[in-house]
Amino acid sequence: MPSQTLDKLPIGATATVLDVAGEPALQQRLLEMGVLPGVEIKVVRFAPMGDPIEVKVMGYSLSLRKSEAAHVQVSA
Amino acid sequence: MTDTTTSGRHARQDKHTVALMGNPNTGKSSLFSALTGTRQKVANFPGVTVEAKIGTARFENSEITVIDLPGTYSLSARSPDERVATEALLGRIEGTPKPDGVVVVLDASSLDRNLYLGTQVLEFGLPAVIALTMMDVAETRGITVDAKKLSETLGVPVVVVNAPKGRGLDELKATLHRTLHHPGKALELSYPEDFSRGVDTLHVNLCDLGVELGFKPTRPEALRLLVDGAGPFFEECEEVGGEAWTKQFFEIRELAGAGRSLSMVEAQTRYGAIGGWMRDVKQTETREGRTKTDVVDGILTHKLWGSLVFILAMGVIFQSIYSWSGPLMDAIDGGFSALGSWVGGMLSDGALKSLIVDGIIPGVGGVLIFLPQILILFLFIAVLEDLGYMARAAFLMDRLMSRFGLNGRSFIPMLSGFACAVPAIMGTRVIEDRNTRLTTIFLTPFMSCSARLPVYVLFIAAFVPEMKVLGFIELQGLVLFAMYWVGVLAAIPTALVLKKGILKSKATPFLLELPSYKAPRIKAVGRTLIDRGGSFIKRAGTIILAVSILVWAAGYFPHSQAVDDQYDAEVATAEAPYDEATVEFDPESADPSALLPFYEVDSAHEARVAAFEEELQDEAELETAIAESKKQRNAEMAKLAAESRDATQALNDYAAWKDLNDARAEIENQRAGHHLENSLLGRAGHLIEPAVKPLGWDWRIGMAAIASFPAREVIVATLGTIFNLGGDQDEESDSLREVVKDAKRADGTPLFTLATGLSIMVFFALCAQCAATLAVMRRETNSWKWPVASFLYMTTLAYLAALVTYQVAHALGA
Known part of the structure; x- marks a missing residue:
């Protein structure tokens, strides 16, 4: 399946998480917060200074930095 | 309860302890308050910056001690703060009772994610009851949760509660009571075989280690350790087990993962199970349109409108702590001065009077003076947090703060620091990440607080000429502005060094839930204010008072009788030429004196002059008004005298x-x-004179700097005393300004020059001369390490910066 990283998705886009990588602490935190393979994720908005981004996942709003979102592979 | 006989009642009376656990923003705190009412206290955990509340709930004849543990998303423990929840759950924290059961608080509107922590807790096997909150919020989003099915699936009783409305509380207590007496089984999830085997192997291994660890680790704990592979528990095992253990641990870990990361295995197992349960338990009906929160967020996190609202909100917060607290602070200040003179009037001169009037009363006043700012800041923080706006503020400011290794949550405390570091440091509780919180606490005192202003005002007015730069910028204003930047500029490299060096945290993930907006709960806000105010007075207040009294003693003793005798003689000499009526006249005395009418006329004149000085800006106008008043006084006196x-x-x-x-x-x-x-203070001033000479100071300034340890602004009053003006000088007073300009060194050269003034201001911009800040730092970090480090670091930095300032300014001829 073609993939890209979460930080590259445009506002309003919905995608499925394919893989979550990153340094152990970050990976674990992302997984715990519900960002894990198979889950649907939607980009809601960027903060006024362009970072962090707000996503909808598992029915709630989550803010994460672009540098963190770059470790999340999503379907294109 | 009709069947309860006296003896039966006695037998049935039992006591239990339960822990309250759940994600943040689940209504856990309101549930705690609803269960325990006002019967609560704060429990400090040694070595960590978080705290828990302990309260008592009553059910029929039993007493249930409830421990409200900090809200977390998971039990994984990478820092001591996160480890606390697990330790408390297992009853391994000294001074905190061991829970017999646990109430797992789950937010129905976000059930999947809430159950992640839920499954972790239920695996520990303590008798558990689930409190399901936010059913109404879930409903508005089209989510229906079947509590009965959830209970059947998990094998744990589930009670729907709505704490703010008081619903479900009795049922929760009854269910809890029943469960504590008839516990169920621990939750068991099916992990991949390799993983389960790994947990078992590690569990056996830990049990062997148990003797040296001082406790017997449980299987769920082995699971946590296996997955986390880091954190305080891991370090403990490493220390006890040595290299051999560490090697073994990583071998077990390697096998358990079978090529996958263990966090991934854990998350997929948990969320896999949760997803399966949810098919039966939860029904989601897709609603058209956006939720209220989405609509509000469209504005509050909008590029333009969101930023505007944010700037406005911050402006209001800053204004209110900076200036709206003023009248309250003045009232406290005035009240304590009045109390001081009233008490002083009743005591005879001596050490006791001085202790009470110059030591204790101003010391207590010096503690209470912080209350308005603390209460105002926490009023905003509590309302905004309850509202859900704090998370948005962090979302908006994260980019800016992340450049300094902080995160968006650091912004409000840092901003508040410009008003006063004391409430600001208490406000760092909104920062979940431990290292970021410690960094923010350490940096906040660098923000130029309002107590530094008197120092700046005095020296700028005395030494910076009133002139314009580039034709329109006031030089005095420019210097004042620069003083505010000194602290910020010192804070930036400090932040980077702290984050990269001492705290050595890699960029900690900043994953932040943006909770749905809710109406603030007035009761809860009120409780937060009482809590914060009370804990400041109790825990920081005592330290501040003690320091004030110590510094008073250092400035009083040894009180030489010879000095007193010398001045008594001078007073006698001064009084000698006058007759008794003059010498003995006391306007306050009840004895009617012929002098009193004149005194009253004169006082009226002085009151008018004071009023004019306040009102009239124009010098010429002021002079005319004063002359008029004088004329009126003289006329009235002449009339009285003519009688x-x-x-x-x-x-x-x-x-x-x-x-x-x-x-x-x-x-x-x-x-x-x-x-x-x-x-002693004076002698200390002389003692440190060689050290402060390169800053352009003499012993008097050195002494005033030491005396200002309880609070920076004290330097102004101390200078007043040492220059024989009396201690009631303030930075606006002309006489102090003149004296400061005229003061001479022993060799007759002026003591204060522009260079000295700048050096003093820079020193006070950077130093940690504030006992209240250090006391609050001690309280919030739960350790003396941070305030001591802060004091040493800031004082050294202040000294060096003042040294460079003086030497450069002096060389340039200032």
Whole structure:
């Protein structure tokens, strides 16, 4: 399946998480917060200074930095 | 309860302890308050910056101690703060009772994610009850949760509660009571075989280690350790087990993962199970349109509108702590001065009077003076947090703060630091990440707080010429502005060094839930205010008071009798030429005196002058008004004097009394100055003179700097005393400004120059001369390490910066 990283998705886009990588602490935190393979994720908005981004996942709003979102592979 | 006999009642009376666990924003705190009412206290955990509340709930004849543990998303523990929840759950924290059961609080509107922590807790196997909150919020989003099915699936009783409305509380207590007596089984999830085997192997291995660890680790704990592979528990095992253990641990870990990361295995197992359960338990009906929160967020996190609202909100918060707290603070200040003079009037001169009037009363006042700012800041924080806006504020500011290794949550405390570091440091509780919180606490005192302003105002007015730069910028204003930047500029490299060096945290993930907006709960806000205010007074107040008294003692002792005798003699000499009526006249005395009418006329004149000085800005206008008032006074006095010959005599006596009174005040001020120079403080000033000389200071400034340890602004009053003006000087007072300009060194050269003034201001911009800040730092970090480090670091930095400032300015001829 073609993939890209979460930080590259445009506002309003919905995608499925394919893989979550990153340094152990970050990976674990992302997984715990519900960002894990198979889950649907939607980009809601960027903060006024362009970072962090707000996503909808598992029915709630989550803010994460672009540098963190770059470790999340999503379907294109 | 009709069947309860007295003896039966006694037998049935039982006591239990339960822990309350759940994600943040689930309504856990309101549930805790609803269960325990006002019967609660704060439990401090040694070595960590988080705390828990402990309260008591009653159910029939049993007493249930409830521990409200900090809200978390998971039990994984990478920092001591996160480990606390697990330790408390297992009853391994000294001074905190071991829970017999647990209430797992789950938010129905976000059930999947809430159950992640839920499954972790249920695996520990303590008797558990689930409290399902936010059912109404879930409903508005089209989510229906079947509590009964959830209970059947998990094998744990589930009670739907709505704490703010008081619903489900009795049922929760009854269910809890039943469960504590008839516990169910621990939750078991099916992990991949390799993983389960790994947990078992590690569990056996840990049990062997158990003797040295001092406790017997449970299987769920082995699971946590296996997955986390880091954190305080891991370090403990490493220390006890040595290299051999660590090697073994990583071998077990390697096998358990079978090529996958263990966090991934854990998350997929948990969320896999949760997803399966949810098919039966939860029904989601897709709603058209956006939720209220989405609509509000469209504005509050909008590029333009969101930023505007944010700037406005921050402006209001800053204004209110900076200036709206002013009247309250003035009232406290005025109240304590009045109390001081009232008490002082009843005591005879001596050490006891000075202790009470100059030590204890201002010390207590010095503690209470912080309350308005603390309460105002926490009013905003509590309302905004409850509302859900704090998370948005962090979302908006994260980019900016992340450049300094902080995160968006650091912004409000740092901003508040410009008003006062004390409430600001208490406000760092909103920062979940431990290292970021410690960094923010350490940096906040660098923000130029309002207590530094008097120091700046005094020295800028005395030494910076009133002129314009580039034709329109006031030089004095520019220097003041620069002083505010000194702290910020020092804070930036400090932040980077702290984050990269001492705290050595890699960029900690900043994953932040943006909770749905809710109406603030007035009761909860009120409780937060009482909590924060009370804990400040109890825990920081005592330290501040103690320091104030110590510094008072250092400025009082040894109080030499010889000095007193010398000035008593001077007073006697001054009084000798005057007659008794003049010497003995006391306007406060109840005895009617012929001098009193003149005194009253004169006082009225002085009150008018004071009022004019306040109101009239124009110098010429002011002079005319004062001259007018003087004319009026003289006319009134002449009229009184013309009434009789005695009255004429009384006028003369009154004029003589005024001269004598000035002379006596002068002597008293000299006496106070002399005592201060002789005191331990004065001697300390002389002692450190060689060290402060390169800063352009003499012993008097050195001493004033030491005396200002309880609070920076004290330097102004101390300078007043040492220059024989009396201790009631403030930065606006012309006489102090003049004296500061005229003060000479031993060799006759001026003591204060622009270079000295700048060096003092830079020193005070950077130093940690504030006992209250250090006391609050101690309280919030739960350790003396941070305040001591802060004091040493800031003082060194302040010294070096003042040194460079003076030497450069001096070389440039300032």
